[in-house]
Amino acid sequence: MTIAGSGHGPASRTQLPALLDLEAADALCQSLREALALDDIEFDGAAVERVATPCLQLLLSAATSAAGRGAQFRITAPSEALCTAVAELGLSGLIPLER
C-alpha cells in the first residue's frame, strides 16, 4: 500500500486508501509507524470505501500514540463508510474524525 504524502512541513497530510480491510492492515500499520515517527499527522479519509475492524484498531492505536507524544492526529473529510464503521464499533469519541 502506498499512502500519498502531499508535501513536507510540520504536518504531513496523507490519503487513506479505498480498502481498509484485513489484508491492508499490515501495510497501514507500517505507514502509520513511519508517519508518526516524523511529525503531526493528518489523514484524508474521503477515499475510504470499505473498512474492517483491524484497520480501525490501528487508527485508534496511532491516535492514542500520537496523543501520548503530544502530536496531532486528525482524519479529515471521512467518507460515509468510514464514519458508519467508526460509529458501529463504538469508537466515535475515540478516533478523531473531522467532517
Added chain:
Amino acid sequence: MVTLDHLRATYFEEAAELLERAYAELAALSEGRAGEDTVHALFRAYHSIKGGGGAFGFTRPVGLAHVMETLLDLVREDRITVAPDLLALLLRGTDMLADLLAAERDGVAATPGVEAGILDALESAAKIDHIAREQAAPVQAAAAIADGWRIEFRPHPGLFRSANEPLHILRELAGLGPVEVVADPSRLPGINRIDPEEAYLSWTVTLRAAVARAQVQDVFEFVIDDCDLSIDALDDATEPAATMAERPVATPTAEPAPPDIAAAPNASPLAQSVRVDVAKIDRLVNLVGELVITQAMLAQHEATLPPDLCPGLTRGLETLSQHLRELQDGVMAIRTQPVRTVFSRMPRLVREVAGMLGKDVRLVVTGEGTEIDKTVVEQLADPLTHLLRNALDHGIEPPDAREALGKPRQGIIQLSAEQRGGRIIIEITDDGRGIDRARVLARARERGLVSAEATLSESEIDELIFLPGFSTAETVSAVSGRGVGMDVVRRNIEALGGRIRLESRLGHGSRFTLTLPLTLAVLDGLVVSVGRDAYILPIAAIVESLRPRREDVRDVVGHGQVIAIRGSYVPLVPLHTRFGVAGAVNDYTRGIVVIVETDHSGQIGLLVDDLVGQQQVVVKSLEANWRRVDGIGGATILGDGRVALILDVAGLAALPAVAIPAAPPRAHLHLH
C-alpha cells in the same frame, strides 16, 4: 485453489471426527468417567456439525444436530440430568446424525422422515424437563425472553485470523433492536508494539429489545470458540460493576468456565493441529525412505575406506545416521493415529447387532489412545467388525441361556489395544460359550478339510476356523454370515504384516489376539545371504542364530529335519529349498541357522549361507508393485542397490520345498 468440493470433503472429515468425539464423550458419560468438560465438548461437537452443515445446506442433519445441541444446552445448564434413558436417546440421535451425514456425503437421499421418531423423542425430552424446571431458572433458559440484554463480547487475539469481523456481529445485533455499543480499548497497545492482525478491542453492547436469549446467542454462533462472551438479561444487571467483577466471562449459557479451562491452551489464538493431505505425508515418508537407503549406501562405502583416512567424514556419517533415525521417527509419528478412530465405531455396531439378536451385551473398550500407522487403522475396521459380529452372534449366549448357565444376563465383550515392544496388540475377548472343538473338528471332517484319521491338538483345531471354506451355510446368519469367513479376516490382518491368534475355553469365552506392526514403512532387519541372493529377516522375529553340529540335527520321518536346541526340537527349514535358490550352502554344518518365532507354528530354524548385517530397511510393497508371493512380506533396496526380499516368517513355515534349478547363471524366485 480451494474448491467447494474440497471444502465439502473437509467438512465431512471434520464431521466424522466430531462424531467420534461425541461417541467418546457419550461413552465417558455412560461409564461415569465424565469430566467437567464432557458435556461442553459434546455440545460443541453437535454445534460444529450444525454450523458447518448449514453452510452446505444439509438441512436434515443440521435440523437434528440443532435439536441435540439444544438438549445438551439444557444439560449444560443443569436443567436436565443425564439419566441412562437420555444417554440412550443421545446415542440413537448420534447414530442417526451419522447416517444422515453419510447420506449427504454419498449424495444419496436418506429415507424421508427416517429421523422423525428420534426428533420427536429428543424434542419431548427437552420439553418435559423444560416445563418442569422453567420455574427454577427462568432467566437462564435459551428460550427466555427479557426486556433487553447486556452483552460482553471480548474477542480472543486470534479472532481476525479465523476470518471473523466484529463489525458484522455488531451490525447483526443492531438488527435485533436499538443498541448502545461501548468499545473498551484498554488492551490496545501503542502503534509501535501493535500486531496488526490481532484483536485487542472488546465491547459491551446494551440491546434494548424483547428478544430471546437464543436469538442473541445465534449472532455469536461462528465466533463462540474465538471469544469470551456473557449475555445477561438487563433487569439482571442492576449492579453492572459488581456483576462484572464477580462473574467470570463465560461462553453463552454455559456455566462459568473453571479457571483452569480458561487458562488452557484453548485460549491460544493458534490452532493446535494442522490438516495435511495424506499423500503429502506419504511423499515425505517415501523421501525419508530413500534417504535411509542412501545413508546405508554411504555407510557401506565408508566401511571400505581406511579408518583414519578421513575421520571428519566418518564422524559426519555417524551424526547423519543418528539424525536420520530421528527424522524417520518424527515422520512416522505424523502418520500414526490413535486406534480410537476405528474403535469409536464399534459401540454402535455392538448396540445394533445385540438389539437385532436379542442379546444383552456391554462393550468395554480400553487403550483407544494407542497410536498406530494410519493405513493400519483404516484397514482394521473390517476385521474388527467381523470379529465383533462373530462374538455377538456365535459367542455371547442369549440372556436366558446365560442365566441358566449361572452367568450374568449381560454378556461382556472387551476390546483393547496396547503397545508391546514394536508391535500393537489388539484383543477381542468375550465371556460367551467359547469354541466347541468337537463340533469344529466334525465340521472340518465333513468339509474334507481334515482327514478322518488325523489327530489334532486343541490349538490345531482352533486354527481350522481360519481355513478357507470352513464357514458353512449352517453358520451363515443375517449378522455374521456375509460371505466373509475367518480366512478373509486372517488374510486382511496378514496383509498388514500382522498375525491373528485364537484362544478359547468351552463355556467361558474366546479371545482373538491381533498382533500388528507399528508402521508398515520401515523395519529393522537382518540381511542374510542364500546363494547369490540376499534376504531380509525382520529382527523382531529372530530368537538366536547358531551353527549346528552334525549330531544336533535329526531326520524325522514325514517332517524333514529337526534341530535339537537345549533339549527341544525345532523344525529345520533350508531357505534355498523354499525359493529354489541354486548354489546355496546345503550342509548345515557350514551354514548358519537362524531361529525365528512364528505366531502359529512355534519356532523354526532357517538355514542360510551367512549373516551379512543388521540394518533398517524401507519396505516396498510387492503386492502394490506386482503380486502377493507366499513367504515374502515385501521387498527393499539395499545400500549397494540390490533388491532384497523381506521374508514373511510365518508364511515360510507353511511353504513347501520346490525343485532347485540345476546350475542357472542367476538364482531366481519360484512363485506359487
